[in-house]
Amino acid sequence: MKILDVTKSLCPYCFKRIDADIVEDNGKIYMDKTCSDHGKVRVLIWSDASTYQEWGKYSEHAPRNEGGHPTEKECPYDCGYCNEHRGSTCTSVIEVTKRCNMNCSVCFASANAIGDNLSLSKIQEMIDYVAETQGFCSLQISGGEPTLRDDLPEIVSYAKKIGFKHVQVNSNGIRLASDLAYVKSLADAGTDLIYLGFDGIDDGIYEKIRNRKMIDVKKGCIGNCEKAGIGVMLVPVIIKEENDDQIGKIVKFAKAHMPTVKGIHFQPASTFGRYEMTENHENRYTIPDLIHDLETQTDREIIADYIVPRKKKSPYCSFSSTYYLNFDNNLVALTRRDGNISLKVPVMSNSKMEKFARNTNNFTEKYWKQNSVEASNKDSELATFSKRLRTYSLSISAMPFQDVWNIDINRVKGCCVSVIHESLTTIPLCLNYLTDTKGRRLYEEGVCCYESNK
Template identity: 30%
Template sequence: MPETPQGPRTTVPRKRDREEVFVEFTKSICPLCKTPVDAQVNIRDDKVYLRKRCREHGEFEALVYGDAEEYMSSARFNKPGTIPLAFQTEVKDGCPSDCGLCPEHKQHACLGIIEVNTGCNLDCPICFADSGHQSDGYSITHEQCERMLDVFVASEGEAEVVMFSGGEPTIHRHILDFIDLAQARPIRNVNLNTNGIRLATDHNFIAELGQRNQVPGRSVNVYLQFDGFEERTHREIRGRDLRTFKQRALDNCAEAGLTVTLVAAVERGLNEHELGDIVEFGIDHPAVRSVAFQPVTHSGRHVAFDPLDRLTNPDVIKLINAQRPQWFRKGDFFPVPCCFPTCRSITYLLVDGEPGNRNVVPIPRLLQVEDYLDYVTNRVMPDAGIREALEKLWSASAFMGTETTEAQLHATAQALDCEEACGIDLPEAVKNLGDKAFMIVVQDFQDPYTLNVKQLMKCCVEEITPDGRLIPFCAYNSVGYREQIRAQMSGVQVADVVPNALPLAAQLTDTAYGSKTARHASASAGEGNPE
C-alpha cells in the first residue's frame, strides 16, 4: 500500500442508497398460516410492494399497485367514512381478527353480499369462493336469509344494495323468494351475481326476474360473469366454453328489461388483451350498462401465479387506455373515496351514436371531479347537492340501472356545460344522461398475499354471514372467515390452507415461479361468483 506523509493510505468504505423507498408500516397476515404479522409498504421501480415476515414461514412480498405516483397521489381522495347504525362485534384482538363489523372499522357497508349457497353448476379453475360440490357445502334457509337481511338493515337503515351470490345463486330453489324478502325491506337495489347459465336456458326464471325489476322504488340488476371472447379464456378461467350461454343470457336480459354489469376476472397473461373488446361489446349491447374489471383474487382456488408480477388497478386502466385510445386517456378514471382509494377506480362515459360510430366522452373531462370529492386540499366546496350526487356516483353502491344512480346522474347533468367545459357539443346526451351513461369499475380485491389492514379497515363491501356479522369482503376471503362459516354451516372442518404460496426466498431463487407450484385443483371445483 502506498504511503503518504501522514502514513499508509486507507480505503474508506462508501455507503450506498437502498434500492427502494420505505413508505409505511402496516399489518397483514401470513399467506400460509393466516397469523397477523407486521408488514411494510415500499416503492421501487415506480411500483408499490407489500413485504411481511412470518416467524414460522419466512418472508413474503407482493406487488400491490403498479403505479407508485398514482398510489401516493390517491391519498387526497381518502374522505371520512360513515359510522354504521350498529356494530356486531367487539374489539378484542384488533384488525383483522374481530370482524363483524367492530367499532374500529372506518366505513359503513355500501354493498352487502349474501352467499346463498356454495354449490355451483360449473367447475372453474379460478374461484375465490372455492365453490362446487364439496362435502362441506351448504345452502341458507328462508329464515337465515331473513336474519341476514335484517342485520344489514339494522346496520344501514335504508340500505343501498344487497347482492345475492354463491356458489351459483340461481340454482338455489328459493332465490326468487330471497329477492322478494329483500324488496320487502328498505333495501333499494338487488344484484344477482351469476354465471348466466340459468338466464340463458330458463325463460320463466328470467321473466320472474323482470317482473321484480318493475317493483316501484326497487330494482333487480344482473352481475354477469363475463371474462372475454376467446375460447382459451373461457376454458382456463371457467373450465368450459360458455360464449353461447353468455350471449343468450344477455339477449334474454334485454328482452326482460333487466340491466346487466359485465364482470371480468382478469389474469396476467390470459385475457388482459380483451379488455377494450369487453368495454366496446358492453356499450353496444342494449342490456349492458356497466363493466367491472377485477384482477384475479388469489384466494380460494386459482392457477399458479407470481405475486411479484400480478395485475393491479393501474395496470388494468393502462390496458383499457391502450386498447381503446380513441376513447380513453390518462386521467379518465378516479379513485373511489368511500373505500380506501387504491382499492377501486371508476369512470362514467357519455355514449352517443351507433355501433361502429360511437361518440364516447368520459364524464371526468366535463367537470373537475376533484372539486367535488377532494376533502383534503383547501378548496371552496361547490353546491352540496351536486357534491352529494357525485359522491354517490363515485361509490361502491353505484350500479347502473338503479333509481339511485339515475337520480345522481341527473343531478350531475345539471352541473355540466359540455360546450363550455370541453368544447364538445353533446346537449342531447346531457339531457338524457341516465340513458346515455355507461360505467366502468376497476376493483382489486385483496388476497392473503396483498392484504393490508390499513385498506381493510375502510372496506365498504361486506359479507353478511348467517350468524349475523358483516365481514369485510377481503377479510372474509383471506383471513379464514370463509372457512369458519363453511365449517359452522356444514359441520365439516375446512382446511384453512392457501395453495401456491412460497416464502420470498423461494420466489427470488426461481423466476419461473409458477412452474414450481402445482395448480390447486379440486374434483369438486365450481365458480358462481364472478371474480
C-alpha cells in the same frame, strides 16, 4: 428503496398479524413484511410508482363504527363487525346457496355441485339484519349460483318489499340464457341488475378459466335480460397473460350491447379459494396495469383522467368512471379526476350510514338500472340528449380484492363490501374469502379460525 407507509398485514403461511412496509423500489410499489417463523415476503401492489402518491390524495378517512362490538383479539380476528371498523356498508352480499352448476378453476367461493341451500326464512332473517344494522344499502344475492334456486324471485321480492332500492343477482348466466320465463319472474320481482361473470369474448378464454365454452351463454343471458328489462353488469376476472388482452374487446362488446349492458366491473385475480397464484408476485395485475390497458386497447377512448379513485377510506381499493354513448358511438366521460366535468356522479358522503346508502342507491338507480327512455320526433335537441344520457350510460369500474399476500389491515378497516352469514355476522369481503398457502380459510361461516389454524 423508500418507505412510504407502515401498516399491519398477515403472514401468508400462518395468518399471524405482522408489521408491513409500503415501499417504492425501481418505479414500483411493494409490500414488504417478515414473519418471525416464515421469513420475508415481498409482493407487488402498484406497478407505477408515479401515480401511487397522487391517488393517495383522494383518501377520505371515515369515523369509527360505534355500532361494532368491542375487540378482543385485534383486527382482523374480531370481525362481525368490531368497533375498529370505519365507515358504512355500500354493498352487502348474501350467499343463498353453496351449490353451483360449474366448477371454475378461478372461484374464490370454492362453490361446487353438492353445496347446501339456506332456507327462505333464514335468508329473510339475514335481509332483515342487513336493513337493521347497515341500512338499505345495495344488496347482492350470490352463491354458489343463486339461479339454481327456484325461489330466487321470492328472495328478491322480499328485499324490495322491505325497502332495498337496489338488488342485484350474481350469476354465471347459464339458466338465465335458457329460461326466459325465469328471467321475467326475476324482473317482475324487482331485480335491478344481473352481475354477470364475463371474462372475454373468446371461448378459448372460458375454456382456460371456466373449464367450458361460455360466450354463447353470455350472449343468450344478455338477450333474455334485454327482453325482460333487466340491466347487466359485465364482471371480468382479469389474469395477467391469460385474458388481459381482452380489456378493449370487452369495452367494445359492452358498447354494442347497450343499453342492456350498464357497465363493466373489472376484478384483477387474487389468490382465493381454487385460484392459486405462483409466488412470483412481480406478475400481478394491478390497477395501473388495468388503466394502461384501458387506454391503449380502446385507442384512448378511455383515459386515466376520466377515472376516479375510491374516496372511501382507501383509494387503492377500487376506481370508477361513468360515460354515455353518443350518437357517433363514442364514449363520452361524465367523470374526471379533477372534477372539472359538470356532469358528475353523486358525491359519496362518509358522515352517516343512511346518507351513504342513499347516495349509493341514487347512483345505481341512475346508471345501473335498465331504464330505457326512447327519444321521439317531437323532442327538442336538449330533451333528446337528456334521454340518450339516461339510457345509454356505461359505468367502468374495478376492485382488485386483497388476498393473504397483499392484505393491508388499514384497508380492511375501511372496507364497504361485506358478506352476511347465517350466524348474522358481517365480514369484509376480502377477509371472508381469505385463504393461506395451504388453502385454509381465516373465516369459516363468519367465525375466525386463526387459533385452530395454528
